[in-house]
Amino acid sequence: MGLFGALFTLGKGKADQAAESIEDKNRVLFAEQALKDMDEQLRNSQQNFGKMKAQVMGIDRDIASKTTESDSWITKAKALKAQEKESLALDCVKKSMAIKTELEALTSQKTLVESHLKQQEANVTKLRGSIDTGKRQLQSMKAMEQVSKSTDSLLDVNQSGVNSALSKFEAHTRKAQLELDEKTSMLEVQNAGDLGLEVDAALGGDNKAADDMLASL
Numbered sequence: 001m002g003l004f005g006a007l008f009t010l011g012k013g014k015a016d017q018a019a020e021s022i023e024d025k026n027r028v029l030f031a032e033q034a035l036k037d038m039d040e041q042l043r044n045s046q047q048n049f050g051k052m053k054a055q056v057m058g059i060d061r062d063i064a065s066k067t068t069e070s071d072s073w074i075t076k077a078k079a080l081k082a083q084e085k086e087s088l089a090l091d092c093v094k095k096s097m098a099i100k101t102e103l104e105a106l107t108s109q110k111t112l113v114e115s116h117l118k119q120q121e122a123n124v125t126k127l128r129g130s131i132d133t134g135k136r137q138l139q140s141m142k143a144m145e146q147v148s149k150s151t152d153s154l155l156d157v158n159q160s161g162v163n164s165a166l167s168k169f170e171a172h173t174r175k176a177q178l179e180l181d182e183k184t185s186m187l188e189v190q191n192a193g194d195l196g197l198e199v200d201a202a203l204g205g206d207n208k209a210a211d212d213m214l215a216s217l
Contacts, residue, residue, distance in 0.1 A: 038131050055113050063110070066106065
């Protein structure tokens with residue numbers, strides 16, 4: 001491959017490398033943004049998880065309180081029945097039953113919240129895994145970007161070296177052309193001198209003839 005072919009190939013390779021460098025940089029930017037989005041999602045999921053956990057704890061307190069209250073009404077109903085106060089005992093039993101209905105609703109609510117809580121916990125775990133994977137991939141992308149930058153620098157150095165070689169080649173060509181011009185000029189001068197001698201010889205012959213003619217007069 002000739003020098004100019006090598007220059008073209010190098011230039012093309014540098015352009016391709018620049019395009020790849022831009023693409024790598026864009027991938028890094030996209031990955032960084034994706035990580036930021038996942039971090040935001042993780043924070044939201046953790047907040048929701050905390051709220052649901054607190055909600056379950058609140059339901060547990062309500063269940064415990066209602067259970068104690070229901071049991072208390074049953075205890076009162078038994079005492080009133082023992083005193084043969086059937087009407088009041090019945091009211092206490094009804095009060096206990098109403099509280100137990102509330103307890104059933106609270107238990108159902110707790111089951112539903114715990115189901116969402118488990119789902120939210122799974123989301124948090126999944127997001128943490130995705131973020132860890134994303135961070136490793138981002139580190140790899142940044143390493144590739146650094147390699148790309150180093151390659152660009154190397155191409156710049158190579159380009160400089162080729163330009164230097166081209167300058168030397170052009171200088172050598174100019175020097176060779178000057179030497180050729182000098183030799184051509186010397187040959188022209190030499191040829192002109194030889195032609196002058198031939199003219200002088202010819203003119204010298206003509207003068208002798210004239211002298212002979214003059215002597216015969």
